[in-house]
Amino acid sequence: MSMIEKTREALLSLYPDQVAASDDPEKKEEESAQEEAAAGEERQPGVMITDYMTRGTHLDLLCEADQVVAAAEIMDRLGYFLEAISGVDRIKEKKMEVIYDYNRSDEQACRVVVRAFLPREKPEIPTVSEVFPAASWHERETHDFFGIRFTGHPYLVPLLLPEDADFHPLLKDFKP
Amino acid sequence: MSVPITCRPDETFVLNLGPQHPATHGVLRVKLTMDGEYIVKAEPVLGYIHRMHEKMAEAGTYAQFMNNTARMDYLHALAYNHGYCLTVERAAGIEVPERVEYIRVITVELNRISSHLLWWAAFVLDLGGFTPLLYAFDDREKILDLLESVTGSRLTYCYFRFGGVYNDIDDNFIEGTRAFLTRLRSRLPRIYHDLVTGNIILRKRIEKIGVVSKEQCRRYGATGPVLRGSGVCYDVRRNEPYSVYPNFDFDVPVYEEGDSMARYMVRMDEIEQSMRIIEQALDQLPEGPIQAKVPKILKPPEGDYYGAVEAARGTFGCRLVSDGTKTPYRLKLRSPTYCNLSMFGEIAEGMLLADALAFMGSLDLVIPEIDR
Numbered sequence: 367m368s369m370i371e372k373t374r375e376a377l378l379s380l381y382p383d384q385v386a387a388s389d390d391p392e393k394k395e396e397e398s399a400q401e402e403a404a405a406g407e408e409r410q411p412g413v414m415i416t417d418y419m420t421r422g423t424h425l426d427l428l429c430e431a432d433q434v435v436a437a438a439e440i441m442d443r444l445g446y447f448l449e450a451i452s453g454v455d456r457i458k459e460k461k462m463e464v465i466y467d468y469n470r471s472d473e474q475a476c477r478v479v480v481r482a483f484l485p486r487e488k489p490e491i492p493t494v495s496e497v498f499p500a501a502s503w504h505e506r507e508t509h510d511f512f513g514i515r516f517t518g519h520p521y522l523v524p525l526l527l528p529e530d531a532d533f534h535p536l537l538k539d540f541k542p
Numbered sequence: 543m544s545v546p547i548t549c550r551p552d553e554t555f556v557l558n559l560g561p562q563h564p565a566t567h568g569v570l571r572v573k574l575t576m577d578g579e580y581i582v583k584a585e586p587v588l589g590y591i592h593r594m595h596e597k598m599a600e601a602g603t604y605a606q607f608m609n610n611t612a613r614m615d616y617l618h619a620l621a622y623n624h625g626y627c628l629t630v631e632r633a634a635g636i637e638v639p640e641r642v643e644y645i646r647v648i649t650v651e652l653n654r655i656s657s658h659l660l661w662w663a664a665f666v667l668d669l670g671g672f673t674p675l676l677y678a679f680d681d682r683e684k685i686l687d688l689l690e691s692v693t694g695s696r697l698t699y700c701y702f703r704f705g706g707v708y709n710d711i712d713d714n715f716i717e718g719t720r721a722f723l724t725r726l727r728s729r730l731p732r733i734y735h736d737l738v739t740g741n742i743i744l745r746k747r748i749e750k751i752g753v754v755s756k757e758q759c760r761r762y763g764a765t766g767p768v769l770r771g772s773g774v775c776y777d778v779r780r781n782e783p784y785s786v787y788p789n790f791d792f793d794v795p796v797y798e799e800g801d802s803m804a805r806y807m808v809r810m811d812e813i814e815q816s817m818r819i820i821e822q823a824l825d826q827l828p829e830g831p832i833q834a835k836v837p838k839i840l841k842p843p844e845g846d847y848y849g850a851v852e853a854a855r856g857t858f859g860c861r862l863v864s865d866g867t868k869t870p871y872r873l874k875l876r877s878p879t880y881c882n883l884s885m886f887g888e889i890a891e892g893m894l895l896a897d898a899l900a901f902m903g904s905l906d907l908v909i910p911e912i913d914r
Contacts, residue, residue, distance in 0.1 A: 422632055422848030447760045449881075452861050452874035465861065467848065467876070471760065471769060471776035477848065500763035503884045511596070526589040526913060535597050536872075 369444075369474035370415070370424050376440050377413045377427050377478075416479075423467075423477040431482045431491045434466065438494040438501075441468045441478065448494070449477075451504035453512040455486070457538040462489040462514055484514065493519040511536035554582050557895075561590045565668050565899045568909030572886070574895070581898055584890040586883055592913040599873035604630050604840045605704065607870070612698040614877060615911040617657040620650045620689075621853035623702040628784060629849030629860040633842035636705040641830040643786040645707050648823045649689060651816040652719065653699070655726070656685040657854040658809045658816075661906045665806070666738055668903040669747050677733050684722045691715055704840060706833030716824055723817050730813065739810065748802035752889055752901030755800060762885035766856025766878050767812070768905060771805035773798040778852040790822045802904035809906070839868050855879050855906050877911045 414426045429437055438448070446468040454463040466480040484491055493516040495502040505516040506525040513534040516522060524531045534540060560571035569590035575583040595614065599607045611626045612619035624646060631638060663678035686696045692709050693701040701708050738744055759769045769776055777794040779787045795811035797804035844866040850859040856878025863872040882905050890898040 420632065420635070420847075421845070422629070422850070445760070447763045449763055449857065450859060450861065450874060450876035452872070454863050454872045465846075465874075467859070467861065469850075469857075471765075471774050471781075473781065475782050477782075479848070498763070499761050499888070500881055500884060503880065524589070526592045528589065535594055536600075 369470070369476045373441075373444055373446075373476060373478060374413050374415065374425055376444060377425070377437065379440070380427075380429060380433055380436060381412060418477075423479050425476065425478045427478065427480045429480060429482055431464075431484055434464070434480060434482055435492050435494055435497065437480045438466070438497040441480075442497050444470075445472070446470050446478065448498040448500045448504070451501060451508055453508045453514055453536065455512060455536060455538045456483075457486070460486045462486050462512060464491055464508065464514060466494070489514040490517055491515075492517050495519055510534070513537065552577075561587075565902065566909070567664060567907060570907065570909050570912070576895065579894050579896075581890050581893050581895060584887045584898065586886055588913055590913065591910050593910075595914045596873055596875060599870050601869070603868050604842075604870060607873070608702070609698075609700050612700055613910065614875065614914055615657075615853060615855065615858070615908050616697055617660055617908055618653055618854040619697065619699045620646075620653040620701060621851055622858060623699060624650055624785070625849060625851040625853070625858045625860050627702045627704060628851060629847055629862050630704055630840065630842065632849055633845070633847040633862055633864055634704070634836075634840050636836055637834055638705055639831050639834055640786070640828050642706050642832055642834075644823050644827050645711055645832065646702065647785055647787065647790075648711070648719070648820050648827075649692065649699075649701065649707075651820045651823075652685050652689060654816050654854050655813050656682045656689075658813050659685075661809060661854075662734070662738075665903045665906075666744070669744060669900060671738065671741075671744070674734075674738050677729070677737075681722075681726055681729065684718075684725070688715060688718050688722060691718070703833060703836075705836040706831075710832045716827075719820065719824060723821060726813075727817065730810075734810065739806075745803065747897075747900050748806060748904065750799075751802045751897045752893070752904060753800045754885065754889060758885055758888070762888075763881040764856070764885060765881065766853070767805050767808040768856065768882050770794065770796050771808045772800040778850050778857055782850065784849075784851065786823075787819075789826065790819045792819050802900055805904045805906075841866060841868050850876075853878060855908065855911070856882060875914055877914060879905065879907050880912045880914075883907060883912060 409428055411428045416423050416426045418424055449467040449469045452465045456463055462484045464482050468478040505519055508514050509522055510524050510527045554575050554577045557574040557576050559574055560566045561569040571587040573585045574581055595610050598610055611622040614622055659678045659682045663675040666674045690696050692711050692715055693699045754772050756772050756774055759772050775794050775796045780794050792815045795808050797807050842864040844864055846863040848861050850857050859876035861874040865871040
C-alpha cells in the first residue's frame with residue numbers, strides 16, 4: 367500500500383461515518399474527478415486526493431478546528447514532520463483559515479495539507495505544539511499576523527512583530 | 543565602605559547575545575540564562591529585521607514580488623527566485639522551455655556554491671580562523687563576476703521570469719564557468735580541506751558538539767544540511783524532483799553523526815556535487831527560446847498551490863492562495879533556517895557558551911530569511 371493510501375486511510379478515522387462510504391475504489395476516483403467541478407460549492411469536511419503536478423500536494427484534509435490535534439497525532443505516528451502553518455483571512459466569507467503543511471523525509475514523497483476554518487470574529491484553535499514543537503514558532507507567527515489564538519500554547523507572545531504589538535498586519539481590513 | 547559581593551552557588555544570570563553580535567551574522571538576539579559558562583536556557587528573540595514580505599506580496603502583481611524573493615536569503619537568492627517562479631508557474635500552468643530549466647539549474651547551483659563558500663568562511667571566522675575567509679572570498683568573487691555577467695547584479699538577483707529567464711547565457715559565461723570549476727576543483731583539496739577540514743583546532747571545536755538526532759530534526763521540521771548531517775537522506779531535488787534535476791547524476795551527501803562536523807562535511811561535499819551538476823548541465827545545454835509565451839499580467843486560477851525547492855539551507859516552500867486576480871491573495875513563505883533555528887533552545891541547553899556559538903554557526907543562519 368502506498369504512503370498516500372495509508373495516510374488517507376489513517377486520516378479517514380477522523381470521520382467514522384465516511385469510512386464505509388469511500389472504501390470503494392471507483393468512488394474514490396469519482397471524488398477526485400469531482401474536485402474541480404465542486405470548486406464553486408462549499409467543501410464538505412473530509413480527505414481529498416489532489417493532483418501533485420498542479421497543486422503541489424498529494425492529500426488535502428478539511429477538518430473541524432477541534433480535530434487538528436487528533437490529525438497532528440496521526441501524522442506524528444506515521445512519521446511526518448510539520449513543514450509550515452499559515453493563516454488565510456477569508457474576509458468575504460467572514461472566516462479565517464489555518465493551513466498545516468505536513469511532509470515526510472523518506473523516499474515516499476507525500477505532502478499532506480490539513481486545513482480548518484474558524485469564525486472571523488473569534489478565531490480560536492487548539493495548539494499542536496505539544497505534538498510537534500516546530501509548531502510553537504509557526505503558531506506564534508500566525509498569531510502575530512492574524513490574531514488567531516492558539517489555545518493551550520505555552521508562550522503565545524509576539525515573535526516577529528515588536529513585543530508590544532497589538533495589530534495584525536495580514537488581516538485584509540488592517541489599516542496601518 | 544564596600545559591601546562584600548556574595549553569590550549563591552546556584553545563582554544564574556541573564557546574558558543577551560545580540561542583536562548586534564559578530565557571531566550571529568545579522569540582527570539575531572538570543573536571551574541566555576547562564577550558570578557560569580553553561581547555558582541553562584536559551585530563547586532566540588526574532589524580528590529585528592522583519593519586513594513583512596508576505597504583506598508586500600499582497601500589494602503588487604505577481605511579477606512585482608519577484609524582487610522581494612531575492613531579499614530573504616540574500617546568499618542563495620536564485621533558489622528563492624526559483625521557488626517562487628515554480629509555484630506561480632504551477633498555479634498558472636506555464637510550460638517552461640528546456641533551455642530555461644538548464645540555465646536555471648546552472649545559475650542556482652553556482653549560487654549554492656557561493657553560498658556554501660561564504661558560510662564556510664564565516665563559520666571558520668567565528669571559530670577564530672581569519673585566513674580561510676580570504677581564500678573563500680577569492681573563489682566566491684569569481685562566481686559573483688560570472689553571475690553578474692548574466693543577471694546584472696551581484697547579490698540580490700532578480701533573474702528568473704515566469705516561464706523564462708531575463709538574459710541568455712553566452713559562450714563567455716560557459717567558458718568562464720568551466721574555468722572556474724577547474725580552478726575550484728584543484729583548490730578544494732589543497733586549500734579548503736588541507737588547511738581547514740583536517741585542522742586539529744577546528745576538529746576539537748566542532749566534533750561531537752551540538753549533536754542533533756533524527757527524531758529532533760523531525761519534531762522541529764529541520765531540513766537541508768542540518769537534516770542530512772543527522773543521517774536522513776532528504777533533498778527536495780531528489781525526493782520531489784523539479785526542473786531538470788532528474789537528468790543529472792549526483793549524490794546526496796549524508797553523515798550519520800549529527801554533530802557540527804557532520805553538517806560541515808555535508809556542505810563541503812555539496813559543493814562538489816553542485817560542481818558535478820553544473821558540468822553535466824553545461825554539456826547537455828540545449829538550444830531554444832529563453833522565454834515562454836506568458837500573458838503580461840498573470841491571473842492564476844482560483845485555488846491554493848504549494849511549491850518547494852532545495853535552497854542552500856534547506857527546503858524553501860511557497861504556499862500561494864490565489865483568488866483569480868492579478869495580485870496574490872496570500873503568499874506564505876516557509877524559510878528553512880526559521881525551523882532549523884527553532885530547535886536551538888533545546889539543543890543549546892547545558893552547553894558551554896563557546897560551544898553553542900560553534901553550533902549556531904553550523905546551522906548557517908541568514909537572519910533576513912528567518913525574519914522575512
